[in-house]
Amino acid sequence: MKVAVVYDLPMSEEDKRMVEAVITALSKKYDPQPLPIDEKFIETVKEYDFAFNLSTGGGKHSKQVxxxxxxxxLGVPFTGSSAIVHAICVDKSITKLILEKSGIPTPRFVKIDDPNNIPEIDFYPAFVKPSCEGSALGISRDSVVKNQEGIEKTG
Structure with missing residues (x-):
């Protein structure tokens, strides 16, 4: 089986190691080949039986989609979540609303749209993070706040 190991450009050293590790692991049973998302991607990916998706790129509100x-x-089977799942989950506030409405426990939250107009909250400690970033991007030691002043510092 011919497997595309799909990744974004440009690549960091960590990204390169991850692609190489996936190719090494898959090569024990399959024919994996690295495939960047570039101008030839749509044409080239059709040649593969399966895609191991490592892509996390895209715009600010469409990462991983x-x-x-x-x-x-294109009908190419792939690892990971669908585009719609990524589209919903990239925005943490939407994800939390869906969890709440589905009866799934989740910590309280407030979405702050305007850093110049931060509402008072009544739950501390609070964790301040960007709504539409992946992994730990935008998070630091200052992200855990114990009062309103802490929230305003992170804004």
Whole structure:
């Protein structure tokens, strides 16, 4: 089976090591090949039986959506979540609303749209983080706040 190991450009050293590790692991049973998301991606990916998706790229509000959307549209099976799942989950406030409405326990939260107009909250400690960043981007030691002043410092 010919497997595309899909990744974003440009690549950091950590990204390169991850792609190499996936290729090494898959090569024990399959024919994995690295495949960047570039101008030839749509044409080239059709040649593969399966895609191991490592892509996390995209715009600010559409991270991780592009590769699954393209792969799904072309009928190439792939690892990971669908484009719609990524589209929902990239925005933590939307994800938390869905969890709440579904009866799934989740810590309280407030979405702050304007850093110049931060509402008072009545729960501390609080964890301040960007709504639409992945992993730990935008998080630091100052992200855990114990009062309103702490929230305003992170804004």
């Amino acid at each position: 592009h590769a699954p959307a393209i792969l799904d549209r």
